[in-house]
Amino acid sequence: MKKQIAIRDVALAAGVSTATVSRYLNGKFQSMGENTRLRIEKVIKSMDYKPNDVARSLRSTKSNTIAVILSDILNPYSIAILQGIEEACAEFGYTIFVCNSKESPLKESEFVEMMMAKRVDGFVINTTGGNDELIVNLAAEIPVVLVGRKISKNGKTVNSVSIDNFQGVALAVDHLLEKRCNSLILLSPPTNRISPRIERVGAFLALTSQANLDNIKSDVHIIEKIQIDRVAEVLSDIFEKKNSADSLGIIATNGILSLAVLKAVKQLNRTIPADFLFIGFDDTEWSSVTNPSLTVISQPTYQIGAFAAKKLITSLLQNNENIDLESLELPVQLIARDSTIN
Amino acid sequence: MKKQIAIRDVALAAGVSTATVSRYLNGKFQSMGENTRLRIEKVIKSMDYKPNDVARSLRSTKSNTIAVILSDILNPYSIAILQGIEEACAEFGYTIFVCNSKESPLKESEFVEMMMAKRVDGFVINTTGGNDELIVNLAAEIPVVLVGRKISKNGKTVNSVSIDNFQGVALAVDHLLEKRCNSLILLSPPTNRISPRIERVGAFLALTSQANLDNIKSDVHIIEKIQIDRVAEVLSDIFEKKNSADSLGIIATNGILSLAVLKAVKQLNRTIPADFLFIGFDDTEWSSVTNPSLTVISQPTYQIGAFAAKKLITSLLQNNENIDLESLELPVQLIARDSTIN
DNA sequence: CTGAAAGCGCTTACAG
DNA sequence: CTGAAAGCGCTTACAG
Numbered sequence: 001m002k003k004q005i006a007i008r009d010v011a012l013a014a015g016v017s018t019a020t021v022s023r024y025l026n027g028k029f030q031s032m033g034e035n036t037r038l039r040i041e042k043v044i045k046s047m048d049y050k051p052n053d054v055a056r057s058l059r060s061t062k063s064n065t066i067a068v069i070l071s072d073i074l075n076p077y078s079i080a081i082l083q084g085i086e087e088a089c090a091e092f093g094y095t096i097f098v099c100n101s102k103e104s105p106l107k108e109s110e111f112v113e114m115m116m117a118k119r120v121d122g123f124v125i126n127t128t129g130g131n132d133e134l135i136v137n138l139a140a141e142i143p144v145v146l147v148g149r150k151i152s153k154n155g156k157t158v159n160s161v162s163i164d165n166f167q168g169v170a171l172a173v174d175h176l177l178e179k180r181c182n183s184l185i186l187l188s189p190p191t192n193r194i195s196p197r198i199e200r201v202g203a204f205l206a207l208t209s210q211a212n213l214d215n216i217k218s219d220v221h222i223i224e225k226i227q228i229d230r231v232a233e234v235l236s237d238i239f240e241k242k243n244s245a246d247s248l249g250i251i252a253t254n255g256i257l258s259l260a261v262l263k264a265v266k267q268l269n270r271t272i273p274a275d276f277l278f279i280g281f282d283d284t285e286w287s288s289v290t291n292p293s294l295t296v297i298s299q300p301t302y303q304i305g306a307f308a309a310k311k312l313i314t315s316l317l318q319n320n321e322n323i324d325l326e327s328l329e330l331p332v333q334l335i336a337r338d339s340t341i342n
Numbered sequence: 343m344k345k346q347i348a349i350r351d352v353a354l355a356a357g358v359s360t361a362t363v364s365r366y367l368n369g370k371f372q373s374m375g376e377n378t379r380l381r382i383e384k385v386i387k388s389m390d391y392k393p394n395d396v397a398r399s400l401r402s403t404k405s406n407t408i409a410v411i412l413s414d415i416l417n418p419y420s421i422a423i424l425q426g427i428e429e430a431c432a433e434f435g436y437t438i439f440v441c442n443s444k445e446s447p448l449k450e451s452e453f454v455e456m457m458m459a460k461r462v463d464g465f466v467i468n469t470t471g472g473n474d475e476l477i478v479n480l481a482a483e484i485p486v487v488l489v490g491r492k493i494s495k496n497g498k499t500v501n502s503v504s505i506d507n508f509q510g511v512a513l514a515v516d517h518l519l520e521k522r523c524n525s526l527i528l529l530s531p532p533t534n535r536i537s538p539r540i541e542r543v544g545a546f547l548a549l550t551s552q553a554n555l556d557n558i559k560s561d562v563h564i565i566e567k568i569q570i571d572r573v574a575e576v577l578s579d580i581f582e583k584k585n586s587a588d589s590l591g592i593i594a595t596n597g598i599l600s601l602a603v604l605k606a607v608k609q610l611n612r613t614i615p616a617d618f619l620f621i622g623f624d625d626t627e628w629s630s631v632t633n634p635s636l637t638v639i640s641q642p643t644y645q646i647g648a649f650a651a652k653k654l655i656t657s658l659l660q661n662n663e664n665i666d667l668e669s670l671e672l673p674v675q676l677i678a679r680d681s682t683i684n
Numbered sequence: 685c686t687g688a689a690a691g692c693g694c695t696t697a698c699a700g
Numbered sequence: 701c702t703g704a705a706a707g708c709g710c711t712t713a714c715a716g
Binding site: 016017018019020023031032033036055057058059060061 | 701702704705707708709710
């Protein structure tokens with residue numbers, strides 16, 4: 001490991017003070033002689049000097065670093081968001097720490113603490129839903145933007161970018177009704193305190209209880225743990241209770257669950273759309289090649305990440321002043337494929 | 343933003359010097375009176391003091407931070423590796439910076455520089471293949487472990503964790519031969535300087551040119567850009583040239599390409615395994631629900647990441663001394679599904 | 685077992 | 701336009 005050269009060495013070699021080199025590094029050329037600038041430039045190049053960001057951060061109290069805390073890094077949804085964040089950050093010279101809380105509020109809170117200790121400039125969080133108060137307080141100290149999942153605590157909210165879940169469920173329900181389903185079922189993971197799950201279940205209940213749908217049966221099934229066997233059990237149950245005249249339509253509220261449904265259906269030797277029509281959430285890259293191809297509610301995942309990062313960086317550049325609290329909800333769309341052909 | 347409390351404040355409140363508080367923070371309890379320890383503990387808790395990692399890093403020249411540079415963060419393969427890295431790092435208190443070079447050597451080199459400026463303790467790199475010299479030199483200064491893709495330059499190599507590509511291709515070829523294919527085709531992205539691609543193509547050529555396979559045709563097609571239309575063109579071409587008596591078997595050398603093949607086949611109104619048997623690389627979560635379900639060479643992606651991170655952290659804890667250079671190749675396995683049923 | 689002091693590599697008023 | 705000096709919040713020999 002060769003000796004690190006420091007700003008002092010550059011200053012010495014260029015015959016100026018470290019203050020002047022520092023000004024050069026920070027692009028304050030207007031208050032600097034051209035000769036000086038050129039001299040420093042040359043010395044830096046010839047010595048191959050690289051400023052130490054740790055020292056810069058300590059002094060300037062900004063690190064050009066953002067913490068991204070994901071609830072489930074394996075979810076394709078999270079990855080697309082992460083990519084959106086990464087690209088927006090790279091564009092503005094920000095670097096991202098990535099943390100995976102695995103839906104554990106404890107881990108999430110530990111990550112928040114670790115990241116604060118590392119003096120990140122801001123947070124993008126896909127929260128577990130179990131740290132509302134912590135996050136509301138965090139947002140009072142440092143810029144925070146939530147993605148996918150919103151929170152509120154004691155009447156306070158935090159910046160967020162998510163989707164219009166009511167619209168998503170409405171598109172799905174309407175599509176199934178158009179396809180003449182008369183029995184609708186929503187499959188959801190436990191809602192816990194996770195806003196999109198609550199909103200989707202709520203929307204489904206609201207939509208199916210409309211007066212003009214008297215002749216339509218509907219039900220919500222919560223899948224406690226997303227395992228093929230468990231999903232298969234739930235589906236068996238549904239088939240058993242099903243009236244032979246019923247035309248069944250099922251909606252799964254996220255991509256992982258959709259996948260589990262496909263696997264469970266296979267295990268049960270059932271077929272979609274023969275046994276039921278099926279709509280999933282999230283247009284993953286594989287949605288079009290499954291058997292059958294999947295009708296989905298497509299979410300603008302990449303945009304969610306990109307918008308969140310840009311919002312955050314804007315706050316940062318404006319010193320977190322007069323930033324209006326914002327809850328952005330992006331529209332979704334339905335992509336019809338073979339799983340809802342009847 | 344409330345005023346940050348510093349080690350000085352804690353020392354003052356506890357009636358000790360900052361040196362002693364520092365010792366406490368670093369767990370040097372053996373050289374410390376019990377009273378002192380308890381007093382400091384209490385003060386830290388009551389003041390809710392959080393050490394500033396930036397300052398600690400500057401002084402100690404270690405940041406407990408690792409840079410992960412991925413070639414393609416959208417590839418499920420990369421994500422599984424990332425998860426393996428993340429978990430191993432979290433276990434040892436390391437945090438990861440994630441960078442996405444998008445197969446651009448220029449971006450990759452810029453990220454290396456940025457990460458060095460941030461004084462990361464080490465690197466895990468899934469390299470683009472375009473910075474061999476840079477990375478060999480980097481590895482001389484700081485611990486580096488490569489994942490998935492190996493490099494060598496001027497007879498020097500770098501620690502790596504990857505898979506046995508020859509074995510993978512051999513499993514695929516053998517399987518297709520068992521299924522009585524007499525015409526084998528390997529589909530690969532441009533090999534460039536990317537080791538697994540070179541190894542897979544090389545293995546295929548070596549295996550198919552064996553003396554006892556005189557009656558077997560074989561060919562390699564390089565897909566310049568992985569787009570459905572391009573893949574469809576290549577497949578059309580293959581079908582056209584195909585002798586009606588031939589029994590065709592196709593191998594795609596990565597998951598993204600496999601997906602493109604499935605989509606192209608659909609677009610061409612062809613079917614697998616009627617028109618050809620098909621084997622992909624990488625057992626993605628969706629491989630079992632495609633139409634048809636996919637026979638694949640399954641790679642231990644999570645392990646690759648976990649091993650790499652553990653190797654790196656071991657180096658770090660031993661101060662990068664007497665670490666034997668290691669090129670670890672994990673075994674793969676073939677998972678037979680419907681795409682190779684004849 | 686503990687403290688005084690130096691210093692990690694920068695940036696930032698302040699003064700000129 | 702430029703420099704001297706202080707200081708960001710820690711850690712680490714050194715001395716006792």
